[in-house]
Amino acid sequence: xxxxxxxxxxxxxxxxxxxxxxxxxxxxxxxxxxxxxxxxxxxxxxxxxxxxxxxxxxxxxxxxxxxxxxxxxxxxxxxxxxxxxxxxxxxxxxxxxxxxxxxxxxxxxxxxxxxxxxxxxxxxxxxxxxxxxxxxxxxxxxxxxxxxxxxxxxxxxxxxxxxxxxxxxxxxxxxxxxxxxxxxxxxxxxxxxxxxxxxxxxxxxxxxxxxxxxxxxxxxxxxxxxxxxxxxxxxxxxxxxxxxxxxxxxxxxxxxxxxxxxxxxxxxxxxxxxxxxxxxxxxxxxxxxxxxxxxxxxxxxxxxxxxxxxxxxxxxxxxxxxxxxxxxxxxxxxxxxxxxxxxxxxxxxxxxxxxxxxxxxxxxxxxxxxxxxxxxxxxxxxxxxxxxxxxxxxxxxxxxxxxxxxxxxxxxxxxx
Amino acid sequence: xxxxxxxxxxxxxxxxxxxxxxxxxxxxxxxxxxxxxxxxxxxxxxxxxxxxxxxxxxxxxxxxxxxxxxxxxxxxxxxxxxxxxxxxxxxxxxxxxxxxxxxxxxxxxxxxxxxxxxxxxxxxxxxxxxxxxxxxxxxxxxxxxxxxxxxxxxxxxxxxxxxxxxxxxxxxxxxxxxxxxxxxxxxxxxxxxxxxxxxxxxxxxxxxxxxxxxxxxxxxxxxxxxxxxxxxxxxxxxxxxxxxxxxxxxxxxxxxxxxxxxxxxxxxxxxxxxxxxxxxxxxxxxxxxxxxxxxxxxxxxxxxxxxxxxxxxxxxxxxxxxxxxxxxxxxxxxxxxxxxxxxxx
Amino acid sequence: xxxxxxxxxxxxxxxxxxxxxxxxxxxxxxxxxxxxxxxxxxxxxxxxxxxxxxxxxxxxxxxxxxxxxxxxxxxxxxxxxxxxxxxxxxxxxxxxxxxxxxxxxxxxxxxxxxxxxxxxxxxxxxxxxxxxxxxxxxxxxxxxxxxxxxxxxxxxxxxxxxxxxxxxxxxxxxxxxxxxxxxxxxxxxxxxxxxxxxxxxxxxxxxxxxxxxxxxxxxxxxxx
Numbered sequence: 001x002x003x004x005x006x007x008x009x010x011x012x013x014x015x016x017x018x019x020x021x022x023x024x025x026x027x028x029x030x031x032x033x034x035x036x037x038x039x040x041x042x043x044x045x046x047x048x049x050x051x052x053x054x055x056x057x058x059x060x061x062x063x064x065x066x067x068x069x070x071x072x073x074x075x076x077x078x079x080x081x082x083x084x085x086x087x088x089x090x091x092x093x094x095x096x097x098x099x100x101x102x103x104x105x106x107x108x109x110x111x112x113x114x115x116x117x118x119x120x121x122x123x124x125x126x127x128x129x130x131x132x133x134x135x136x137x138x139x140x141x142x143x144x145x146x147x148x149x150x151x152x153x154x155x156x157x158x159x160x161x162x163x164x165x166x167x168x169x170x171x172x173x174x175x176x177x178x179x180x181x182x183x184x185x186x187x188x189x190x191x192x193x194x195x196x197x198x199x200x201x202x203x204x205x206x207x208x209x210x211x212x213x214x215x216x217x218x219x220x221x222x223x224x225x226x227x228x229x230x231x232x233x234x235x236x237x238x239x240x241x242x243x244x245x246x247x248x249x250x251x252x253x254x255x256x257x258x259x260x261x262x263x264x265x266x267x268x269x270x271x272x273x274x275x276x277x278x279x280x281x282x283x284x285x286x287x288x289x290x291x292x293x294x295x296x297x298x299x300x301x302x303x304x305x306x307x308x309x310x311x312x313x314x315x316x317x318x319x320x321x322x323x324x325x326x327x328x329x330x331x332x333x334x335x336x337x338x339x340x341x342x343x344x345x346x347x348x349x350x351x352x353x354x355x356x357x358x359x360x361x362x363x364x365x366x367x368x369x370x371x372x373x374x375x376x377x378x379x380x381x382x383x384x385x386x387x388x389x390x391x392x393x394x395x396x397x398x399x400x401x402x403x404x405x406x407x408x409x410x411x412x413x414x415x416x
Numbered sequence: 417x418x419x420x421x422x423x424x425x426x427x428x429x430x431x432x433x434x435x436x437x438x439x440x441x442x443x444x445x446x447x448x449x450x451x452x453x454x455x456x457x458x459x460x461x462x463x464x465x466x467x468x469x470x471x472x473x474x475x476x477x478x479x480x481x482x483x484x485x486x487x488x489x490x491x492x493x494x495x496x497x498x499x500x501x502x503x504x505x506x507x508x509x510x511x512x513x514x515x516x517x518x519x520x521x522x523x524x525x526x527x528x529x530x531x532x533x534x535x536x537x538x539x540x541x542x543x544x545x546x547x548x549x550x551x552x553x554x555x556x557x558x559x560x561x562x563x564x565x566x567x568x569x570x571x572x573x574x575x576x577x578x579x580x581x582x583x584x585x586x587x588x589x590x591x592x593x594x595x596x597x598x599x600x601x602x603x604x605x606x607x608x609x610x611x612x613x614x615x616x617x618x619x620x621x622x623x624x625x626x627x628x629x630x631x632x633x634x635x636x637x638x639x640x641x642x643x644x645x646x647x648x649x650x651x652x653x654x655x656x657x658x659x660x661x662x663x664x665x666x667x668x669x670x671x672x673x674x675x676x677x678x679x680x681x682x683x684x685x686x687x688x689x690x691x692x693x694x695x696x697x698x699x700x701x702x703x704x705x706x707x708x709x710x711x712x713x714x715x716x717x718x719x720x721x722x723x724x725x726x727x728x729x730x731x732x733x734x735x736x737x738x739x740x741x742x743x744x745x746x747x748x749x750x751x752x753x754x755x756x757x758x759x760x761x
Numbered sequence: 762x763x764x765x766x767x768x769x770x771x772x773x774x775x776x777x778x779x780x781x782x783x784x785x786x787x788x789x790x791x792x793x794x795x796x797x798x799x800x801x802x803x804x805x806x807x808x809x810x811x812x813x814x815x816x817x818x819x820x821x822x823x824x825x826x827x828x829x830x831x832x833x834x835x836x837x838x839x840x841x842x843x844x845x846x847x848x849x850x851x852x853x854x855x856x857x858x859x860x861x862x863x864x865x866x867x868x869x870x871x872x873x874x875x876x877x878x879x880x881x882x883x884x885x886x887x888x889x890x891x892x893x894x895x896x897x898x899x900x901x902x903x904x905x906x907x908x909x910x911x912x913x914x915x916x917x918x919x920x921x922x923x924x925x926x927x928x929x930x931x932x933x934x935x936x937x938x939x940x941x942x943x944x945x946x947x948x949x950x951x952x953x954x955x956x957x958x959x960x961x962x963x964x965x966x967x968x969x970x971x972x973x974x975x976x977x978x979x980x981x982x983x984x985x
Contacts, residue, residue, distance in 0.1 A: 038461070105713030125717075198601040203689030203706075205714030228499025230714035230721060232691075238602045238700050239689030241710070252578060253602040641830040641891070644788060645843040646820035646898060655842065660833055 068096040069371050075102075075109015075122030076207060077242075078263065079355050081392045082143060083122070086383050090375055097371050106207050107229065113137055113358040119372050121358035124207020125229065136361050138408050140376055141354035141401050143384075143394035146301045147211050148351075149276040150268050151257040152250050153178060153193060157272075161186040161293040163279025164219025164323070164350070170257060171199045171216060172224055173234050178255060185288045186279070200250055200258040203239035205229040211353050212259040214322045219284055247271055259351075262296065263393035280350050281323050296349045298395055304348030306398045321352040354401065355394065359412065366415035373409050380405050469737075476730045484727045495691045502720030509728060514693055515701040518608060519683060520676035522697075523615035528669055530616070531623040539631045540653050551628055558621035566682035569614040570606070574686060578605030582698045585609075597696020606688040609697040614686055615676045622675060623668040626747075630664020631657055667747035674739035678732065680705035704732050767924055767933045769947030769964065771940055773979065777956040778936045779827075782904050785934065786822035787815040803902070822902040823895035828911045829887035831879035836871050839879045839890055843898035857897050864930075865893035866923050885916025889923065896927075903927060905935040909942065921946050940980060944968055952976045 073083050080103035087099030104112075106123035113121025114135040126139050149162055166182055169175040175182060179192045202209045206229055213227035225231040233239070240249035243264045250258040251271040260268055268275070275296070283292035294300050304321055357376065363369040384396045397405070484490045484507060495508035534554065538547035582599055590596035600607055634657045642652040658665070680703075688700020689710070708725055715722035770778045783789040784801055787808060801808050808818050820843075832839050840858045849857070858875075862868040867889040871882070879890060888908055895903060909917040924946045927933055937943050943950050944964060951961035952973075960973045971977045 105716075107713035107716030111716035196601070200602070203684075203702075204710040205712075205717075224498070226498035226500035228714070229717055230497065230711055231499060232496045235690060235692040237690065238600060238604070240604075241685065241689070249602050249604045249606075252575070252604050256602065637826060637828065637830040638832060640788065641826065641832070641894075642842070644786070644819055644824035644826075645846070645894065646816050647843070647846055648816050651846050655845070656832060 067367075068098070069368055070098045070100050071120065071368070071372055071375060072118045073099060073101040073120040073122055073357070074104050074112050074118040075120075075358075076106045076124045076355065077103040078124060078145060078207070078261065078392075078394075079122035079142070079357070082355075082388065082394060085388055085391065086375075086379050089383070090378055093378070094371070094374075097375065099375065105205065107205060110358065113360075116360060116364065119359065119363075119368065120376075123356050123358065124353065125210045126354070126356050127358055132358075137358045138361050138411070140357045140359060140380075140405050140408060141397060142357050142376070142379060143355040143389055143392075144301060144305050144352060144397060144401075145355050145394055146262040146296050146304075146349060146352045147208055147259055148262055148265065148268075148296055149257065149278060150247075150250055150260050150273040151276065152253055152255065152273055153195065154254055155193065156190070157274045158190065159274065159295060160190065160276045161279065161283075161290060162276040163283040163287050163293070164215045165279075165284055165287065167212075168216035168220035168223045170197055171201075171234065171237070172220075172222065173236070174222065182287070186283075186290075186293070188288075188290070195255040198253050198256040199234065199237045200246060200253065200256055201233045201237050201239050202246065202259075203241050206242075207353070208243065208259055208261050211322065211351055215351055218323055247273070261393070262301075265393065278350050280347055292347075294347050294349045296351075300347065300349035301352050301395055302398055304350065304352040305354065305395075306400055307348050321354065323350045354397075361411060362413045366413055369412060370414040373412050373414055377406070377409060473730070473733065476726050476733070482727060482730065484724060485731070490724075490727070493693065497721065497724075499718050499721075502718060505720055505724065507724045507728075508691070509704070509731065511691060511693065512702055512704040512707050512728070515608075515687065516677050516703040516705070518694065518701070519611045519615055519687070519703060520673055522608070522612035523619055523676050524669060524673050526612070526616040527619040527623050527672055528665075530620050531627050531668065532665070534620070534624045535627040535631050536653055536657075539628055540649055540657070551625070554621045554624045554628075556621075558625060562618060562679055562682040563685075565614050565618050566685035569610055569682065569686045573613070574605035574610060576605065577610050578603040581605075582609065586698070594697045597698065599696075599698050600688065600700055602688075602700075604688075606686045607698050607700045608687075608694045611683045611687045611703075612697075614682050615679060618679065618682060619672040619676050623672040626668035626671065627661070627665050630661035630668075633664075634660045663746050667743045670739050670743035670746055674736050674743060677703075677739070678705060678736045680709040684709045704728055708732070765928055765930070765932065766948040767928045767935060767946050769943035769950045770934065770936045770953060771938065771943050771950060771979075772953035772959075774938070776953045778938075778953050779906055780956075781953060781958075782824075782906055782934060782936050785902070785904055786819050786824055788819070788824060790815065820898055821900055822904060823898065823900035824904040825888070825891050825895055825906065825908050827907045829884060829891050831882070831887050831890055834879060835876050836879045836882070836890060837875040840893050840897050842894060857899075861893040861897040862890075864896050864926070865889045866919065866926070867893055883916070885912050885919055888912060888916065888920060892920075892923065892927075896931075900931065902932045902934065905933065907936050907938065909937075909939075917942075940968075952979065954979070 073079075080101055083099060083101035087101060091098055101122075102118075106125060109118070109121040109123050110127055110131075112118040113127075114131070114137065121137075124145070127135075127137060131137075132139060149167065151160065153160075160183070162183070163186065166175060166186070169182070176197055178195045178197055184190075184192055209231065210227060210229045213223075213225065213231050216223045216225075217227040225233070238249065238253070240246045240258070243261045244267065246258045246260045247264055247268045248271070250256045250260075250268075250273055265275075277293035277295045279287060279293050282289070286292055359372055359376070360369070363372075380397065380402050384402065386396060389396050489506040490509050492506050492508050493511050494506055495511055496504065496506040498504060534550075538550045542550070578600070582605065585595060586599060638656050638660065639652055642656045647655065683703055684706035687703055687706050689702050689706065690700035691702060692699070694701040708728055711721060711725055715725045770782060772778050780789060785808075803818070803821065806813065832842060834842075837858055838845075840861055841854050844854045844857055859868065862871060867886060870886060871890075874881075879887065882890060888911075892903075892905075892908075909920050912920065921942065924933060924935070928948075935943075935946065947964045949961065950964040950967045952959045952967065952971075952975075954975050960967060960971060960976045962972070967976065968980055971980060
């Protein structure tokens with residue numbers, strides 16, 4: 001009330017001179033600012049949205065030395081670091097082409113490639129031939145990856161012999177203790193403790209889950225959960241997020257077991273974890289012969305990829321390499337059809353997969369696609385070396401896979 | 417004869433506070449103002465959030481068609497999804513809802529107590545400058561992205577919880593239900609307890625800010641009247657301040673709960689992710705939003721999973737809206753208290 | 762101030778009347794930025810003394826404000842507020858509520874509606890409710906800071922009538938800017954100016970034969 005004392009006269013009406021001009025101007029300026037901010041925000045959101053979704057609208061722009069191109073890649077978090085190292089080296093050769101990768105997850109990569117919102121989709125699991133045909137995409141493997149089975153058994157740091165059947169029984173609750181006779185039979189001379197097994201699984205949808213459940217599904221007819229990037233798990237099975245989470249959680253879980261990508265080999269070993277020699281196809285029928293258990297090495301992993309492709313009829317790269325890519329592998333159950341591939345030398349490590357890129361076979365922008373194909377061809381030849389693959393824990397593709405890739409890329413429509 | 421021009425004389429003692437009813441509101445004396453053109457022009461923008469919500473709901477409805485909601489499996493407690501046989505899937509929504517309600521409930525119980533203590537101490541007991549600074553500080557905390565809390569909880573707190581705190585809690589407080597249950601075999605510290613505490617820390621700034629605001633807005637004369645009757649500061653706080661601010665406190669709780677059930681990232685990182693009803697506060701479980709967060713990538717591969725996620729999202733959206741509405745209504749009652757105290761002063 | 766008397770405090774705006782009356786029960790400590798000096802005594806006790814509890818001071822020396830301040834509770838609970846602080850037994854509270862409302866001359870108007878929200882009462886009724894609330898804790902002194910400032914003439918009349926009743930039991934101090942009111946109700950009157958006490962005397966003498974020229978100028982309306 002006493003504030004009114006500041007009013008110079010008694011005139012309290014609205015028309016009293018109070019500098020209305022400056023007030024109106026202030027309001028106008030504020031509104032103008034708000035509108036400008038809004039427009040800028042919406043515009044930025046639109047552009048960013050396009051960028052995030054990999055819209056191709058701004059793919060080719062004309063700069064000083066002719067047109068330049070941005071190739072968008074999105075998908076698997078395992079492929080992302082590979083793209084990060086391949087991209088700039090390709091740009092060094094072709095300064096007008098930039099590779100723009102994103103780590104979004106395999107499912108997202110597949111979805112964006114299907115809808116044509118990215119030029120390259122990256123995925124740990126192949127796109128089924130039916131879906132590939134429907135969306136006009138082709139699977140182009142770009143690297144070989146493998147999965148290791150780690151465990152935390154206090155006092156034991158050797159390589160246990162574990163096969164798909166035993167793993168499937170552990171993860172479906174049929175085997176619950178490390179001193180189970182079935183485990184002991186495959187590990188003569190190992191003093192296994194009386195300790196409950198704690199099977200860890202990935203909480204997030206994951207290509208690693210796809211590989212591991214494929215192995216369980218193919219090895220044990222009692223496996224109830226099928227295979228895929230997300231499946232059901234035992235209620236007693238704790239979870240972790242990402243390979244890094246699997247490593248940390250397993251390191252504190254006495255009696256734990258976990259499936260972890262080979263990329264995390266050094267982290268897991270540093271955390272004091274050991275990994276298993278995994279049984280090949282022969283171990284499914286003869287689990288007690290130590291010769292049927294294979295340690296993951298570059299040779300045994302590559303061998304699996306070679307064998308897998310050799311066994312596939314008709315030839316395709318959309319293949320599960322689990323257990324050496326048994327013909328009709330995804331339908332194989334123990335004693336349920338399919339023939340076991342002949343033993344090769346060295347014997348293949350059984351949990352191997354290809355890392356895939358997906359591209360359109362009849363793209364909307366054939367000029368850009370010329371560069372996409374050029375990039376992949378370069379990646380499959382010059383990029384397919386230990387220089388690029390070892391830092392990201394992949395293995396170079398075998399000649400057979402590259403042969404399929406190059407053939408497949410011939411079919412892509414590009415403008416000359 | 418010496419009637420002053422303006423009533424009242426701004427006595428020294430009372431000059432320190434604004435009197436909310438002294439001045440008639442401009443609306444009551446000024447003739448109805450003409451609405452300026454720019455207000456009309458901007459009004460559709462104010463509607464944008466509403467339009468967005470409607471759009472989101474429509475998109476969700478069309479892509480989900482809500483058929484699953486009426487299948488018994490949706491309401492089961494035993495999750496089952498086999499990518500090879502998607503038609504046999506059992507989505508077990510209540511299982512995830514239990515995790516959500518449990519973590520949010522524990523978090524809100526803790527957060528409300530903590531916020532009341534913080535709000536009361538900063539508004540009533542601490543010197544004004546310190547209270548204001550602490551208030552500002554709490555508001556700042558509200559802006560921290562939840563993933564930061566999640567990473568902090570996962571990296572820093574989880575190992576300590578798993579190896580030290582949880583075994584200690586269990587041996588000292590094991591006689592309390594849920595404190596005595598099995599420890600997680602992973603000893604990773606993730607689970608109901610850690611998720612609830614992370615949520616508490618996230619929600620406290622929000623609830624404290626709202627409760628503080630409602631405590632501060634209690635008209636000063638009411639407090640003076642209480643003191644004049646010989647009430648102590650605590651008695652005045654309990655019997656006058658909190659009573660008048662009750663609706664604000666209720667609004668804070670509802671809003672905090674809405675925030676807590678919708679929070680995904682931080683909770684997902686520390687919830688443990690087991691598909692079970694937690695047998696103890698140390699156990700891992702999952703929440704609706706953690707499920708949405710972690711399954712969205714797979715959902716692009718399996719249409720059935722996408723379908724389920726959409727319907728989870730619809731129900732979560734509805735639940736959150738209900739709590740935000742309750743929060744609105746609770747603070748709407750504060751509007752009703754306004755006239756109350758106005759008439760009283 | 763004396764028992765069973767009404768003392769009025771008059772003076773122009775901003776002369777320190779309200780501040781003065783608020784020093785009498787240490788309510789002045791509620792405002793910030795003030796320096797407190799000097800001495801106030803209640804029955805030979807220094808109320809600003811180190812061992813004095815301001816809460817006890819305020820129980821003995823009640824206060825009523827310029828505007829009626831009712832709590833957002835029922836009429837009954839408003840009066841019972843001070844008693845509840847002492848956790849008085851229910852029957853004692855009941856008796857005290859009725860007695861206080863009767864003393865505040867409000868009982869007849871509210872006896873049937875004790876459970877109704879207090880803000881439903883008129884302004885004058887609310888102010889008497891505040892007086893009842895102050896009386897309920899059985900103070901010895903009642904400080905009233907312009908209790909009729911926000912009331913209409915009828916409400917003012919009721920309060921003034923009430924003052925004559927109250928002074929039989931209590932020492933009453935009333936701040937007013939209305940000299941007629943002071944002349945009507947007060948036994949003694951104090952004139953404040955510029956934050957200082959200028960003159961205090963028997964009301965009749967102060968108005969008829971002020972000793973200080975300032976007082977004379979004020980009461981004859983030359984400034985104010």
